Amino acid sequence: MSERPVRTGEHFMNGDIACAEGALSAGCKFFAGYPITPATEVAEHMSWRLPKVNGIYIQMEDELASMAAILGASCAGVKSMTATSGPGFSLMMENFGLGIITETPCVVVNVQRGGPSTGLPTLVGQGDMMQARWGSHGDYEVIALSPSSPQEIYDFTIEAFNLSERFRLPVLVMSDEVVGHMTERVKIPHAQDIPLYNRKKPRRRPDNYYPFEPDRDLVPPMANAGEGYKIHVTGLTHDERGYPVINEETQYKLIKRLVFKIRKNADKIIDIKEMNTEDADIVLVAYGITARVAHYTMELARKKGINVGFLKLNTVWPFPENRIAELSESVKSFIVPEINFGQIYYEVERCAKCEANTVLIPHAGGNIHEPKEILEVIRREIR
Secondary structure, three states: OOOOOOOOEEEEEEHHHHHHHHHHHOOOOEEEEOOOOOOHHHHHHHHHHHHHHOOEEEEOOOHHHHHHHHHHHHHOOOOEEEEEOHHHHHHHHHHHHHHHHOOOOEEEEEEEEEOOOOOEEEEEOOOOHHHHHHOOOOOOOOOEEOOOOHHHHHHHHHHHHHHHHHHOOEEEEEEEHHHHHOEEEEEEOOHHHOOOOOOOOOOOOHHHOOOOOOOOOOOOOOOOOOOOOOOOOOOOOEOOOOOEOOOHHHHHHHHHHHHHHHHOOHHHHOOEEEEOOOOOOEEEEEOHHHHHHHHHHHHHHHHOOOOEEEEEEOEEEOOOHHHHHHHHOOOOEEEEEEOOOOOHHHHHHHHOOOOOEEEEEEOOOOOOOOHHHHHHHHHHHHO
């Protein structure tokens, strides 16, 4: 029986299933993955739904193969996705780099758990945020989104597909176990109300097409395999034809473009949400499930007469360094609660000017912060 890719209406669903439905709403027709807690529900739901909407689900032998498979499907013109958690995310990093240098659109979802190694398979963590940025080798830029609710993971998964197609790279959705497993109301709009971005098609004839010749936005149009275009794809440093050229000049030209196609468009990519920052003495900076605790703590502090603001990182990478720098001119302190021992905290500290103090509230994982521990740090900073 055929089903609709977009299940319009209001539903109660957990974050993992909302993620899968977001992918389907974005036009995803291929999923390759390997089961891993706490991301397995994404794969399970896609294995059930994709065949009913003329899509393909394949369970791979491991996460290395999963990442390779979605790159291949994308090269054939199909929107593709995989989902994993800590150890699997580590295994994907080599082929993630392949996706970066071949400029292959796809989406990778990481439902984070406590680590390192096997760590806490069923409990929450946020320890993969720097791996998201620097996990593969070499110089490159990434886009990573961080949802804090099932509704956001639905919306952000769609946005991840749009960004991947627009800028031609794998895009990360950095979820976590609590967001993945919590059940809340999710509103799914009508298909015609969902903004979708599809990759730029070549304007040149097949006999005059260079697969890595960029437009003015530094992003090359992309022909799909099988459409009559001559396409050479390699993980080696290559010229605009796609052929390996191993020298300093070609390396500089290619890597500079891969980096600056994101940096020059950062203002179009970065998504942050601010509350009460206009008069704030202290600003809480948070992402993922921790953002919900920080938001509640801000409300508690305001009721006690403390001017606390909130900066929510919907986009973690590229990092909103300019906004942090601007806020640092007027606030006394940034407080960064995160479920690790300091990752995004160091980015805030790097971008803040010396007048503003930056305070980390670390958590090793396994549970989320208590509002009272954040409030205690706020009171200490305001003295």
